Amino acid sequence: xxPVRIHDKRRILDDFFKVDAATVSYEGFDGRTIGPVRxxxxxxxxxxxxxxxxxxRNRAILATQFRFPTLEKGPGWLTEIPAxxxxxxxxxxxxxxxxxxxxxxxxxxxxxxxxxxxxxPGGSSERTILYYAEVTDAGRVGPGGGQAxxxxxxxxxxxxxxxxxxxxxxxxxxxxxxxxxxxWLMASRRRGGL
Numbered sequence: 218x219x220p221v222r223i224h225d226k227r228r229i230l231d232d233f234f235k236v237d238a239a240t241v242s243y244e245g246f247d248g249r250t251i252g253p254v255r256x257x258x259x260x261x262x263x264x265x266x267x268x269x270x271x272x273x274r275n276r277a278i279l280a281t282q283f284r285f286p287t288l289e290k291g292p293g294w295l296t297e298i299p300a301x302x303x304x305x306x307x308x309x310x311x312x313x314x315x316x317x318x319x320x321x322x323x324x325x326x327x328x329x330x331x332x333x334x335x336x337x338p339g340g341s342s343e344r345t346i347l348y349y350a351e352v353t354d355a356g357r358v359g360p361g362g363g364q365a366x367x368x369x370x371x372x373x374x375x376x377x378x379x380x381x382x383x384x385x386x387x388x389x390x391x392x393x394x395x396x397x398x399x400x401w402l403m404a405s406r407r408r409g410g411l
Contacts, residue, residue, distance in 0.1 A: 219244040224253050228260075235260040259341040265313040266300035267328070267348040268398035269321055276375040278321045278352065279395070282363070283370065287391070296374055297392035300345075309346040320371050322361030323352035331401050336393055345394050349402065 221243040230236035237260055242252035269278040281296045301316035303309055314325050331347040363369025376384075384390050385399040 219246070229257075257340065259343070261302065261341060261343040263303045263309065263344050263346060264300055265303060265309045265316065265346045265348065266298050266394045266398065267313050267317055267325075267350040268298050268331075268395075268402055269317055269323065269325075269350045269352055270378075270402075271323070271353065271375065272326075272351045273354045274375070275378055277378065277381050277399075278323065279374045279376055280320045280361075280363075281372040281374050291391060295392050296390075297395045298398055300394060303346075310348075313346075313348050313350070317350055317352070318358065320361055320363050320369075321352070321373055322357055322359040324356040324358050325350045326353050326356050327351040331398065334397070347394060347398055347401075349398070349405075 221241060224240040224242065226237055226239040228235060229238045237258045239256050239258070240253045241256055242250055242254070245251045270276070271278055278299070279296050280299055281294055283293055284295050285293070287293055287295060299313075299317045299320040301312060301320075303312045307315075310328065313328070317323060317325055327350065329349045331349055333344050333346045335341070335344055337343075361371065361373045363371035381399055382403055385396060385403065390396040390399060
């Protein structure tokens with residue numbers, strides 16, 4: 218990796234979202250110094266998400282909910298896999314178990330890590346820790362729907378696996394983490410896994 222120098226860094230927004238501004242210089246691929254240049258970073262912390270499959274019915278458990286940032290250029294409502302932000306002192310695994318229970322109403326029977334990735338590294342430090350989770354009918358512990366105290370109003374959707382595959386291949390999944398998870402599942406099944 219090439220050397221990077223941080224000249225200064227300060228928080229310019231400290232609200233639900235946090236934004237840091239920094240002035241940096243770094244060595245380019247040709248050896249010359251780039252910068253100093255100003256860069257901004259949306260600081261959200263880490264998030265978790267899981268492709269939840271009810272193995273008794275061979276259906277994916279998804280969440281449809283209102284997403285304000287998508288309203289201007291899209292539908293406003295997205296169907297996506299359960300997800301949430303890792304809270305201070307919480308492990309990613311504990312967080313995804315909590316989020317799946319709150320959003321879908323299921324306890325996870327089997328949890329497998331898929332990978333960790335950045336959704337928008339040009340502007341955000343947020344990493345998503347992605348899992349595959351299996352649930353069973355017996356593991357249904359509540360109605361799901363999210364936390365009303367957090368302003369969540371989630372509609373739980375069960376999608377047959379072949380329909381989920383068609384949605385991914387037809388470009389009908391508008392949420393990146395959901396698309397990544399579904400394509401991973403398709404590739405895993407093609408290799409004979411799961």
